Amino acid sequence: MRPVPPPPRLRLLGQFRLELGTETVELCRNGQRLLAFMGLRGRVSRTVLAGTLWPEATEEHARGSLRTTLWKLPRGEPPLIRCHGDTLLITPVLRVDVHALTRTALGVVRDHGPPLYATPPLEALTGEDLLLGWDEDWVLVEREHLRQLRLHALDALAATLIRQGRPALAMEAAWASVRAEPLRESAHRAVVSAHLAEGNVSEAVRHYHAFCRMLNEELGVAPSPQFTRLLPGRTGWTGWTGQAGRTG
Missing domain, CATH: 1.10.10 (Arc Repressor Mutant, subunit A)
Known part of the structure; x- marks a missing residue:
């Protein structure tokens, strides 16, 4: 056979x-x-x-090239x-790897996966970008869509792992999101939440202040109240010099 x-x-x-x-x-x-x-x-x-x-060809020429x-x-x-x-x-x-990534990411975001991840899908969510080296407009659109989906899935995975009492793995997911987009607040909130889940309050506060400094230097803004409320005593940030949010 x-x-x-x-x-x-x-x-x-x-x-x-x-x-x-x-x-x-x-x-x-x-x-x-x-x-x-x-x-x-x-x-x-x-x-x-x-x-x-x-896109630069006439319709007749483009159809001929397609044939x-x-x-x-x-x-x-x-x-x-x-x-x-x-x-x-x-x-x-035809098996397309992008579809497998999309199913995995959406399963995490929608929380359709098993209640306890035997092996969290970190590798699937931290792979290479779409069609490296291609710069056509339709590729750039699809690449950004996949990047955003991966980031949301990593944030959701970190939150799920924290709920499951697995802060070390949650930290891996959170840091993968931070490395992909260093100014993404939700990723830094996940890092702080993982520190707090482990009882490492000082590390959580230190990471919060490091993010505040970076956000102030790069964008001139402060973190959201949602981030500040995560911390014991609602630790504030006094080094912000941005215009947004000032009164008087």
Whole structure:
């Protein structure tokens, strides 16, 4: 009995990579762009696809480039992309790593995961960005969407782990969020909350004041009252020199 080949895989996190069976398939640049866009969207009209991938070309030229690129894609059964009138559909058997990341992140944000994470999905939430080195507008939009989703998932994961009495792992999630976006207050709140969950009040206060200084130097603003209320005695910050919030 012949072994069942693995499903085709499309890797868009980090560098583009298409795997058919056990082989990595090399594609021309337009083929990569086409599969990446379809892998992200799943279902797209020819007009939208051609206009997005070849925005500087006339509609006729863009559609011609799309037909040529489709013809050059690897043949297989099922085909990677099916045509249904003016609509193109990616094959449902294709495994796209971005979709796995999105499911994981949304599961954390919605708290649809198990009540106790045997292994918190830190690795899945701290991987590489979408299509490194690509600078097309549609890629930048998708990359920022994934970045924000990851940050929200890391914040939510830290909060969940604190509730589960696992502050050390919560700290890992919180610091991953801080490293990704150093001025993100919710990430710093998660760090302080993890310190407090461990009973390390002095470290919590020290981190709070370090964030206050950074926020003041970079943006000239103070942290939110929500952050201040986390701390014992509602520790204030007197070094702020920004204009917002002043009276008189």
